[in-house]
Amino acid sequence: MITKLDIQEKDGFLIMEDFPANCIFNKVKTGCGATTIALTNCENYIIAVPTTELIENKCYPTKDVDGNVKFWKKHERKAGLSPVVTNLFGLYGNFTLELKKKLKDYLSSAGIKKIICTYDKIDKLMEFINPVDFKLMVDEYHNFLKQYSFRDKAINGVLAHFKEFKSYCFLSATPIPKDLKPSIFNGIPEYIANWSESDEITVYPYHTDKPYMVAAKFIKTYQTKGCLNVNGIESKEAYFFINSVTEIKAILKQTQLTEDDYRIICADNLKNRSTLGGYTISGSTDAPKRFNFITSKSFEGVDFHSETGLCFVVSNVQNRHTLVSIDMDIPQIVGRIRTKSNPFRNKVVHIFNTKATDHYTTFEEMEQIVDEEVKAAQERADMFNNAKLSEPAIKQQVNEIKKVGVESYLSYQENKFIVNDMVAKLQLYSYYIATVVYQSDQSLRNTYIQSGMTVTRGKWYVAPEKFVKDLISEPTFRELHKRYCEIKEKPMTFNLGIIEIEHRYPILGRAYRQLGIKELKRLRTIKAIKNALGEN
Known part of the structure; x- marks a missing residue:
């Protein structure tokens, strides 16, 4: 059961003193200042977030409390005490001896403690803190489902400890849907913010065979016309949300953009640097450019500031990493630009292709298949637990589970074998997006219409495709x-x-x-x- 929560709000922002305790809280709106509550109130807080980018965005904001603007270069951004936000400690990256010392010094100092960390650091934090002295806020918790396939250890670390804290709150504007919610959340009360007004979102879907070529065409329109004219209003900056550095590189090569014109916000690692070649990786706190390319590390929680920036989403069914969900990803992306005076703040152009098949397993059939696999896994778990295996046998079985990896339905926790239904829910979620939502132009549009009514409780307008085509029509x-x-x-x-x-x-x-x-x-x-x- 979901309970409506009467909230304190002002100008579209939450002004509550704290969150309800031991619950899931659907804040409904993105960019409404929910994280700020935990960062500024009078409680000791651990704020667990999905990405390093989000931490740096909070610890090194481009605007201080007085409105002064500063863009932070890579070498200036370090884990530890924020130089801007009072008493905020950012914990991310390698847990070095130096960082451990900084953390110990911070914890031993006087005053309210605010630690913002990535999910994987919760498990490591436990040896430095007494959890009953801290409240825990898990931000963007819907990522527990979305990212489980490659972040299972970090997510399991949060799930293993969240009940040890003084209180906990799982926070999101796009919570995990009821039919996909893992059993570990069963019994946890769920609240939904009761806003006096809802947002109006306009989506411009554009169906094409070659999404990145259409993205390049939009860029060329900006270049040749100097702007993109949307209903008589000029957009002079573009924010492309595309979760593939390979396709970002293809767009850059097609448009021949120079470093003065582009900013790529992605994980700064060897693989991405190798893929991008000579193209430079930036961060969300670097100076904005005319064309900004953003991977999933900044789909959520990260603030961008732009007076005329318009958001574009690029999805390619040939690359599943680029397929955004309509119920979770799109509302998050629409809320990334925080400049209230921006006329495009609640608009997004979604460029996508589809991969219709003549015959495939329906979603209902897939549900039955997964349900049978879960039942079989439970049977195996019961068998192992009732057999009272020896220590060597248990160790051997645990090693077998580890060989299967994150796709295994079984795990070993608290001296017994259990079924991990997170794997099953993720299978269904991924299958639904790839084979139902992106099956056709019409199915994606229908999903938008349905999600607009059920997910955000706001008003969603889905523009006809001709409108988008006219945006990139041949200039006179x-x-x-x-x-x-x-x-x-x-x-x-x-x-x-x-x-x-x-x-x-x-x-x-x-x-x-x-x-x-x-x-x-x-x-x-x-x-x-x-x-x-x-x-x-």
Whole structure:
């Protein structure tokens, strides 16, 4: 049962003193300041979050309390005490001796304690703290389902300890759906924030065979027109949410963007650096660029600030990592740009392809298959537990489970074999997205309509595809003439758009060189330019 919770709110932000204890809390809205409550109230708090990026975004905000702007370079961002946010300790990365000392010094100092850490650090924190002295907030907890296939140890570490704290709260604006909720959450009360007003979200779905090529076309439209005109309002920055550095690189190569124009926010590791080649990896606290590419490490909780930025989601069924869910991912992405005056703040363009099949297992059939596998796993667990195996036999069986890895339905906890239904729920979740939601253009649109009513309790508008196609329609000569003159008036600014425009209309280049910018600005048509050049 879900209980509506009357909240204290102001201007779309929560102003509660604390969260309800020992519960799941659906805050409904993203970017409503829920994490700020735990960071600023008078309670000792451990805030567990899914990514390092989110911690750095909170410890090194680009705006301080006085509104001063500062962009933090990579070498300036380190785990430990925040230089901006009072008494906030960021715990992430390698747990080195130096970091352990910093943590011990912090814990031994006076005052309220606020530690924000990645999920994997909860298990390690237990040897440094008395958990009953701290409240625990697990932020974006829906990732327990989404990310279990590659973060099972970190997630299991949180689940093993959360009941040891003074109190706990699992927080999300997009909680795990009831039919996919793992059994470990059974019996935990669930509250939903009762907002006085709901958000209005507009989605612009665009179905195509080649998503990254359409993304590149949008970029070229920004370059040649100087902006993207949406209902008469100009967007001058683009935020592409695409969970594949390979496809980000393909878009960059296609558009020939320079480092002055792009920012890639992804995990800074050897694999990604190798994939991207000469392209530079940035962070969310680096200075924004005109074109920003963001992987799943910043789909949630990370704040971006932009006056005219528009969000794009790029999904490719050939690469399952890029398939965003409509109920969990899209509402999170729409809430990433926090600038309230941005007219595109609650809008998102979703570029996607589909992979319809003539015959596949239906979702209902898949549910039956998974249910049978869970029953079989329970039978095996009961058999092992009732057999009273010797220590060597238990050890051998545990090793067999580890060989199977995260896909195993069995695990060994508290001296007994149990069924891990998190694996089953994740199987169903992944199957639903890949084979039902992205089966066709219509099925994705239907999912948007259904989710808009059931997930966010807000108003979702799904725009017709023609609207999106018109956004990247061929620009008129007059539009390109205006843009060409704007660029040429700033000769120190290199812009690839000038190449595109001169390729399409060579006469503009000739007129600029022979007549100059003032005369060219006065001439508005091809015929007038030809007359001035004596080409008629």
